[in-house]
Amino acid sequence: xxxxxxxxxxxxxxxxxxxxxxxxxxxxxxxxxxxxxxxxxxxxxxxxxxxxxxxxxxxxxxxxxxxxxxxxxxxxxxx
Amino acid sequence: xxxxxxxxxxxxxxxxxxxxxxxxxxxxxxxxxxxxxxxxxxxxxxxxxxxxxxxxxxxxxxxxxxxxxxxxxxxxxxxxxxxxxxxxxxxxxxxxxxxxxxxxxxxxxxxxxxxxxxxxxxxxxxxxxxxxxxxxxxxxx
Numbered sequence: 001x002x003x004x005x006x007x008x009x010x011x012x013x014x015x016x017x018x019x020x021x022x023x024x025x026x027x028x029x030x031x032x033x034x035x036x037x038x039x040x041x042x043x044x045x046x047x048x049x050x051x052x053x054x055x056x057x058x059x060x061x062x063x064x065x066x067x068x069x070x071x072x073x074x075x076x077x078x079x
Numbered sequence: 080x081x082x083x084x085x086x087x088x089x090x091x092x093x094x095x096x097x098x099x100x101x102x103x104x105x106x107x108x109x110x111x112x113x114x115x116x117x118x119x120x121x122x123x124x125x126x127x128x129x130x131x132x133x134x135x136x137x138x139x140x141x142x143x144x145x146x147x148x149x150x151x152x153x154x155x156x157x158x159x160x161x162x163x164x165x166x167x168x169x170x171x172x173x174x175x176x177x178x179x180x181x182x183x184x185x186x187x188x189x190x191x192x193x194x195x196x197x198x199x200x201x202x203x204x205x206x207x208x209x210x211x212x213x214x215x216x217x218x219x220x
Contacts, residue, residue, distance in 0.1 A: 008132045008204030009215040049202070054137040071134055071202070077216040078131065078138075078162060078203025079115050079174050079194055 002032060002064060005071045006043070013043035023066040030060040032070060049073040083158070084142045086133060088165040090172055096159050100179045104156040109183035111190035113176040119169035121216075124209045130166045131173070134202040138162075141201045145193055153189035155180045160193060162203060 002021045006014045014036075021032060029052065037044035050057055051071040052064070064070075081099065085091075093114065101107055117129050146158050155178050162174045174197070178189035198218065205216045 005134070007134050007202065008206070011132075012215070051134075051137055051202075054134075054140060071137065073134065073202055074204065074215070075218045076198065076200070076202055077205045077218045078133070078201050079198040 001067060002027070003067075003069045004032060004036060005069065007071070007073060009046055009074045010043050010072055013046070014040045023064065023068075027064045028060065029057065029062040029064060029070065032064065033060060033072070036072065044072070046074045047072045048075045084139065084146050084160045086135060086139050086142070086162050086164055088163065090163065091161045091175055093175060093177075096161060096175055096177055100157050100159050100177050104179070106181055107156050107179040108181050109186040110177055110179045111183070111186035112178075113174070113190050113194045114172060115174040115194070117167045117169050117171045117173055121207055124207075124211060126169070126207045126209055128166050128168055128208040129173075130206045130208060130213075131164045132204050132206070133162075133164045135164070138201050138203055142197065145196050145200065148196075149178065149189045149193050153178070153180065153185045153192065155185060155189045158189060158193065160197065162197070162201070164203065 002023050004019045011017050053069055119126050142160050149158050158178045160176050176190055176193045178186045180186040
């Protein structure tokens, strides 16, 4: 299972904090973001940072593993 | 004493943080601090409350990395970072950073770098609640 987490403005647009997708061998980060984008294009449009297992990643062709945790995040505004 | 890097709902004491920082070294000759607090006005609108949300585990890990990097980069003797994740009103504390070094230049530089990097790298978001409604804050440079 792949968990996709949403926070702040992205969570508001998805109207959920989390989605889950079944893991299949060969699954990439792009596959997941594309699925989220199909369902919630408005949310994906404000995603500026993506983390996999709490590490920021830039390569959407990254191969995922079962039980990976993905976070789709808007620009940060803490402080 | 509390951990030097924390995310918490409750308010913090600047005095306690500085006391903890000083306790780590007798060589500390300069401490620079930054206190971020809530305003009641933003972008031309009254602000009633500010609500914070974080990707807690990643935010804490990133803040710990920032502390380690700042100590190495500026030769600090120690540093502390505390960020609240709560709903706050005008005047309330939000974030506190303290950087201690042998001399003031490194303390000032380290403190400034820490808050600038925190804003860029730590997954925390703030939402302003105004009489006209709520909106997530677009980051400032």
